[in-house]
Amino acid sequence: MTVDLQATRDVIEMITGGWRAQALYTAVKLGLPDHIKAGRTTRGELAKSTGANEEGIHRLMRLLVAMGVFEGNESTGYRNTDVSAALLDGPQSLRGMCLLYGEEFYSAWGHAHNAISTVSSGFEAAYGRPFYEYLGEDAATARRFQHTLNAASMFFHQVPEIFDFSGKMVVDVGGGGGQLLATILGATPDARGTLFDREHMLPQAGEHLAAAVGLDRVELVGGDMFTDVPQGGDVYILCRVLAGWDDDAVVKVFEKCRRAMVDSSSRLLLLDRFVDDEAPTVLPALWDLHLLMTTGGGHRTVDRITTLLNRAGLEIERRAELPMETVALIAAPRPGLRQKS
Numbered sequence: 001m002t003v004d005l006q007a008t009r010d011v012i013e014m015i016t017g018g019w020r021a022q023a024l025y026t027a028v029k030l031g032l033p034d035h036i037k038a039g040r041t042t043r044g045e046l047a048k049s050t051g052a053n054e055e056g057i058h059r060l061m062r063l064l065v066a067m068g069v070f071e072g073n074e075s076t077g078y079r080n081t082d083v084s085a086a087l088l089d090g091p092q093s094l095r096g097m098c099l100l101y102g103e104e105f106y107s108a109w110g111h112a113h114n115a116i117s118t119v120s121s122g123f124e125a126a127y128g129r130p131f132y133e134y135l136g137e138d139a140a141t142a143r144r145f146q147h148t149l150n151a152a153s154m155f156f157h158q159v160p161e162i163f164d165f166s167g168k169m170v171v172d173v174g175g176g177g178g179q180l181l182a183t184i185l186g187a188t189p190d191a192r193g194t195l196f197d198r199e200h201m202l203p204q205a206g207e208h209l210a211a212a213v214g215l216d217r218v219e220l221v222g223g224d225m226f227t228d229v230p231q232g233g234d235v236y237i238l239c240r241v242l243a244g245w246d247d248d249a250v251v252k253v254f255e256k257c258r259r260a261m262v263d264s265s266s267r268l269l270l271l272d273r274f275v276d277d278e279a280p281t282v283l284p285a286l287w288d289l290h291l292l293m294t295t296g297g298g299h300r301t302v303d304r305i306t307t308l309l310n311r312a313g314l315e316i317e318r319r320a321e322l323p324m325e326t327v328a329l330i331a332a333p334r335p336g337l338r339q340k341s
């Protein structure tokens, strides 16, 4: 048998992917990008300021320079690149994402074989409880999760461009940290909004909304979307909320939203990623499996979500493309269906 060198190399790249992620995670955990920015650029200085062993720092930096995360060497000093700059501590940083992926999500992926074989959450296998429950008990991880969502929120500013929110009462169901609602209200001065999420998310969301747009036009409501959602909205938003739940649960949330709508002119706005079975691309397929690892859920195809909307008495009226492979589906209550029942 002839050895295909390129294939061997490709396989090795793939099977060492987890090591690269862990090396990057360690650098971020030690705060190396921030130390370098502050002028501590040799392994001695980095070891002293992080409390890590000098030899360990040296060996880690050698790999990360080779990976293009940092530049330089021991004699010139190490420098940040655009990659490590994206990991500096700060509001738009990928630092929280790197830490969450390197710790809890890495452990969850450690159960990949079982999770995929049984289509069940790797996180639950690792931590003995569902991901969102864990977040409710661990404020630091909940903050990191929020930072992770923020880091992937570049499409928010385009949402007011694809939907006219003027004069509307907007209910963001599972609104998380409030960034999307703040963006919508910021772009639409005569819109009002309700952020609805689990109780533990509200303080952070309130802080963000207060700083971004003030709380005059905002209401914060804690609860469980499977029990009830706030009544009387013109627009119900479900942004990156559905992936963790099975079909029946999703239909239930759709129905709750439809029944809470003010009248037949109300709309449901779904903002999410969808997988494509015919022409798959790596990132959505990867996030789909990642969702299986974390919540036990996954991304759906547009066909599948259409069926679930129909089951809940809603019909897709329009579709719009957003950056980061995100899609907006605008759904209307089916004509003739009574709103409140």
Ligand SMILES: Nc1ncnc2c1ncn2[C@@H]1O[C@H](CSCC[C@H]([NH3+])C(=O)O)[C@@H](O)[C@H]1O
Binding pocket: 132, 149, 150, 153, 173, 174, 175, 176, 177, 180, 196, 197, 198, 201, 223, 224, 225, 226, 238, 239, 240, 241
């Ligand atoms: N049962 C529930 N009721 C209300 N919110 C929930 C429930 N389960 C999960 N969530 C929230 O759903 C959100 C999913 S993460 C998405 C957050 C936000 N829409 C964004 O795109 O940035 C988290 O903020 C969860 O706390």
